[in-house]
Amino acid sequence: MFGLKGDWSLEVKDRYFTLEDYTGAVPRWCTGCGDHGILAAVHRVCRDSQIKPEKTVAVSGIGCSSRLPHYMSTYGFHGLHGRALPVACGIKSRRPDLDVWVATGDGDCFSIGAAHWIHAMRYNMDITLLVFDNGIYGLTKKQTSPTTPLDVPTNTHPSGALLPPLNPLSVTLGITNISFVAQIVDWNAPLRHEVIKKAHEHKGTSFVRIIQRCPVYVESIGKALQDEPARMRLLTHEKGVQVDDMVKRLFPNNAEHDPSDLAAARALAEDDSVLPLGILYHNPDAPQYDKMTATGLDMTIEDRLAGMNEALDHFAL
Amino acid sequence: MSTTRISGDTKYLFKRDKTWWVKLAVPRPLRGALGYDLRRSLHTDDVETAREARWEAIEEFRSRFDEIRATQANGTAAAVIHPVDESDEPLELQRGVRQVDQHIVEIVSDSGEGAQKCGQILGLVSGKMGNGVWTVEIIPAEIQPPARERQGASGIRVRMGSNYMTNMGDEADVVVAFNEQVLYSRISNRAYRKGTVVLLENMWAEDPDERIRNQYKEALADFEAQGLNVIELPIQQECLKLVPDPRKGKNMFVLGMICSIYHRDTDIAKAEIAKIFKKKSEKVININHDLFDAGYAFAREHIGFSFEIPASEEDRLESAVVMNGNTAAGLGVMAAGIEMVAMYPITPATSASHYLAEDFHLTGGFVHQAEDEIAAIGFAIGASYAGKTACTITSGPGMALKTEMIGLAVMAEVPLVIIDVQRGGPSTGLPTKVEQGDLLSTLYGAPGDSPKIVMAAATISECFHFVVMARRLAESFRTPVIMLTDANLGTGVQPIERPEVTEEWFAPPLDQSDWDEDVAPFDWDEKTGLSERPIPGMRGGEYILTGLAHNRNSKIAYDTASNQEGMDMRSRKLAAMFATMKPPEVHGDPEGDLLIVGWGSTLGAIEEAVDRARAQGLKVSSVHLRFLSPMEPGLKEIFSRFKKVMTIEINYSDEPGSPLVTEENRRYSQLALVLRAHTLMDIDCWSKVPGHPLQPGTIHNVIESRLEEIEGAEACSA
Structure with missing residues (x-):
């Protein structure tokens, strides 16, 4: 509530932001698309943290997911297919004051942008990375993506996807210097909000893979999970996410998992029989590249001029 | 025959400055060896005399064709040697001092023998003495070519002149060679001419390996046949008097020799030697000074000729800095106030980033080595979108990979400086060699219409100054600016006038003032296509940049009018810039x-x-x-x-x-x-x-x- 703090004291801010301050154009995603819920969660987390809209940048590539910036009223960068991460890292490199979000998809991040995914995770710059994984190319109308389940028919593989899908979690957990890896499903609002909030609070690159329903092209993927909650395992921990019992009841298969345990996280990710949800790994102390790239920002013009002359002196005859 | 001969018969003849010359075209298979034609002055202004005199020359030219055909038919090693170029004035080796207005010296060796360091010091010393200098390294294609390999020549060419030097010149006048084999590749590059003096290490004549002794002997005969003026010198033997392993240090002896032959200032030379070894002990400096002195004394005693290259006063630089074009571009990046260079290693551009990695912190900048070329430009575009001036540096294949991103920067009007140090293409092509092959792909490479500013530096000095200009143009015209240089500028070293950098050269500090909400993010001026851009952090300026067709409000717009307007406005910026330009001189x-x-x-x-x-x-x-x-x-x-x-x-x-x-x-x-x-x-x-x-x-x-x-x-x- 406006200005009222937990101890009932009142703090008057000159600006207080409501959901509307982060809400942009009306989304053009399909009815029933999981993206709507993710967008709502992003708006809420922004509002809750009261980040200034002008200090917020939503960066995306190309695909259904990547329309997200247009539905924000912050700054946004809707760039090239697969290339959201280099742009986001570049923004963060010299502007540590900006709050950078990345919206990307399974095709954008795990296929055409795969190289950037690996390296951005290692750079571990302070970026909230949301991968909208619906297991299909939606915008280009139903082609196989790296995460399309085996045998699911698509327009490029009409008799079913030929290869077992890529496991984005085990790949991500294998990258050096990762600091935050989580997985959620788009249709559980409390868990969705809790994980995205934690991801946003984390200093470093927070990777959140969101199993997202595409009711138009691959309804079966989301439906299978919704019909059989036992195929998912909710991970809770005091260092990870904690949800109330109501949420836990929706995930009968749940367990305690300490997110500082990388080996355990990898084992959970490797297990194909059940989909882990929650925070798999969290290391608040991993080195952040943005701390290294933002050097010299406080130099005055006079400092720079002196430095320039010193540099030229190195070549003086 | 004579009756049909018309009065204007000037077959094989042409006239220049009142003098008749004879010229014969070289048959195509022989052009590699002889060039396009053979020609000679007939030293007469009388056409009748010239008509008579031409036949003797034609006969001689034709017999040269036969000679070459014969060697080519033999198919021996000699066939790969191109005869050195004819010259009107072979270097006369008179004893005593001769004054010349420019000379080209090459030092060639196996890699790792320090020839380049030797030439660099020679260049620096000459620059300090007020001479014009152009230095270019001779780099073998492989990292560690085997010793005494014909294609493995490693070394340096130093052109010294009275006046300002603008290029590497023609054939060398004096060559110092650490072995005879490395000369072959230089000969086939037509680096030498008849009369070029070769100061050759003679230790190979006494090598324990018979094969090497024979190679040396054969090479001497080859060089002689081609008119090279070979002087064999016991360089190794002389160095052994001072050091146990002359492989390290021979270069300083050679430097002493050259400094003697060219009357270089020994105090300056020794100061430069001390500078190079400043991180080593006093002892190392002393040994190298001793080797230098020994080489100097040796040349004084055993080499009878020498040259003076007086420095011209009119071309003397006020305050010089010595560097290659890549370093100049790196310094230009700093002087422009650019604070981020994102790059991926690629020859021959990388040395610009190597330099920046050393000194960029002095102006508060950072070099980001990206995971690939696309990420490098993406990173730079991100920084630039966020209001920080950024640059990416690459070569042709990198430009090819960056093409889509360049199109995005054009479409979304993101200022960006892109430096392309061109090399030979297509594909991996000639990575270390010069070509001007990226002009068309730079101008027209992107899908759709992609108008951008493209400029080309023509000198090492321009490699510096053009970056400063490129940064300003990029911001004024809200567009990527591509600056083309190439391997020749990138690796050529010369003294240039020290730039007087002022505060105005730097990019202005980040503007975070409020944005007038009524002004669209692409508030195009109909006349010029220009607009101001909001920077993240500016309250009221929030907009979504997009690579899709968009309207003035940066909203995705697929309609005909918006697409046409966007295209018009982006193109109009070039017309606006054109209107401010002057015709070339x-x-x-x-x-x-x-x-x-x-x-x-x-x-x-x-x-x-x-x-x-x-x-x-x-x-x-x-x-x-x-x-x-x-x-x-x-x-x-x-x-x-x-x-x-x-x-x-x-x-x-x-x-x-x-x-x-x-x-x-x-x-x-x-x-x-x-x-x-x-x-x-x-x-x-x-x-x-x-x-x-x-x-x-x-x-x-x-x-x-x-x-x-x-x-x-x-x-x-x-």
């Missing part, structure tokens, strides 16, 4: 028979060739373009004052007369193609892809033969 007379048009690193060689031709009385001028997009104004008017206009470039074009090549299907060199479209004039071209810089002598020959063609055509029509 013509080097030489403003009108004449032939105009050479060049761009990029060929400036020095072209102007030197034009000056030589003009000194002969030929009516040739040149013009050198710095801006390729928008094209510089007034070209059609300048071109119309010359009988013939041609470009000279280091990129591919079909040579007229090649099999199946006709006037209709001939593929022109890149600038020629652009200028033909731009002016609708019949612009010719001469271009080659030799993998090394064009030399003034080569260009001079082209000028002469093109002017003869013009004369011939005029004679015919008369």
Whole structure:
């Protein structure tokens, strides 16, 4: 509530932001698309943290997911297919004051942008990375993506996807210097909000893979999970996410998992029989590249001029 | 026969400055060895005398063809050796001191023997003495070529002159070779001429390996046959008097020798040696000084000739800095106030980033080595979008990978400086060698219409200053600016005037003031296409940049009117910039028979060739373009004052007369193609892809033969 703090004291801010301050154009995603819920969660987390809209940048590539910036009223960068991460890292490199979000998809991040995914995770710059994984190319109308389940028919593989899908979690957990890896499903609002909030609070690159329903092209993927909650395992921990019992009841298969345990996280990710949800790994102390790239920002013009002359002196005859 | 001979019979003859010359075209298979034609002055202004005298020369020329055919038929090692170029004035080795206005020295060795360091110091010393200098490294293609390998030559060429030097020049005058085998590749590159003095290490004559002794002997005979002036010297033996392993240190002995031959200031030389070894102990410096002194004394005693190159006062630099074009570009990045360079390693561009990695912190900058070329430019675009001036530096293959991103920067109007240090293509091509092959792909590479500013530095000094200009243009016109340089500028080293950097050169500090909400993020001025951009952090300026077609509010817009308007506005910026530009200056007379048009690193060689031709009385001028997009104004008017206009470039074009090549299907060199479209004039071209810089002598020959063609055509029509 406006200005009222937990101890009932009142703090008057000159600006207080409501959901509307982060809400942009009306989304053009399909009815029933999981993206709507993710967008709502992003708006809420922004509002809750009261980040200034002008200090917020939503960066995306190309695909259904990547329309997200247009539905924000912050700054946004809707760039090239697969290339959201280099742009986001570049923004963060010299502007540590900006709050950078990345919206990307399974095709954008795990296929055409795969190289950037690996390296951005290692750079571990302070970026909230949301991968909208619906297991299909939606915008280009139903082609196989790296995460399309085996045998699911698509327009490029009409008799079913030929290869077992890529496991984005085990790949991500294998990258050096990762600091935050989580997985959620788009249709559980409390868990969705809790994980995205934690991801946003984390200093470093927070990777959140969101199993997202595409009711138009691959309804079966989301439906299978919704019909059989036992195929998912909710991970809770005091260092990870904690949800109330109501949420836990929706995930009968749940367990305690300490997110500082990388080996355990990898084992959970490797297990194909059940989909882990929650925070798999969290290391608040991993080195952040943005701390290294933002050097010299406080130099005055006079400092720079002196430095320039010193540099030229190195070549003086 | 004589009855049918017309009075104007000038077969094989041409006249220059009142003197008749004889010229014979070289058959195609022999051109690699002899060039396009053989020619000689007949020392007469009387046409009858010339008609008589020509036959003796023609006979001699023809017997040279036979000789070459014979060696080629033998197919032995000798066949790969191109005879050294003929020269009108072989270097006379008189005893005593001779004054020259410029000389070219090469030091060649196996890699790791320090020839480059030796030449670098020679260049620095000469620069300090007020000479013009151009230094270029001779780099083998492999990291560790085996010793005594013909293709493994590693070394350096130093051109020293009284006046300011603008290029690497023609054939070397003096060569110091650490072994005889490395000379072969230089000979096949036509680096030497008849009379070039070769100071050759003679230890190989006594090598325990018989094969090496024989190689040495054979090479000596080869070199002699080609007219090289070989002087064998016991360099190793002399060094052994001072150090146990002369492989390290021989270069300083050689430096002493050269400093003696060229009367270089020994105090300056020794100070430079001390500087190079400053991180080592006093002992190391002393040993190297001793080797230098020994080499100096040895040359004084055993080499009878020497040269003086007095420094011209008019070309003396006020306050010089010595660097190559890549370092100059790196310093330019700093002076422009750019604070982020994102790059991926690629030859020959990387050394610019190497330099920045060392000194960029002095101006508060950071070098990001990205995971690939696409990420590198993406990173730079991100930083620039966020209001920080950014740059990416690459070469041709990197440009190819960045193409989509360059299109995004054009579409979304993100200011960005892109430096392309061109190398040989296509594909991996010639990674370490020069080519001007990226002009067309830079101008037209992206899908759709992608208007951007493209400029080309022509000198090492411009490699510095053009980055500063590029940054300003990028921001003023809200567009990517591509600055083309090449391997020749990137690796050539010379003293240039020290730039007086002022605060105004730097990018202004980040603007975070409030944005007027009523102003659209693309508030295009109809007349110029220009607009101001909101920077993240500016309250009220929030917008979504997009690579999709968009309207003034940066909203995705698929409608016809918005798409047309966006295209118009982006293109109009180039027209607006064109309106502010001045026509280029013509080097030489403003009108004449032939105009050479060049761009990029060929400036020095072209102007030197034009000056030589003009000194002969030929009516040739040149013009050198710095801006390729928008094209510089007034070209059609300048071109119309010359009988013939041609470009000279280091990129591919079909040579007229090649099999199946006709006037209709001939593929022109890149600038020629652009200028033909731009002016609708019949612009010719001469271009080659030799993998090394064009030399003034080569260009001079082209000028002469093109002017003869013009004369011939005029004679015919008369």
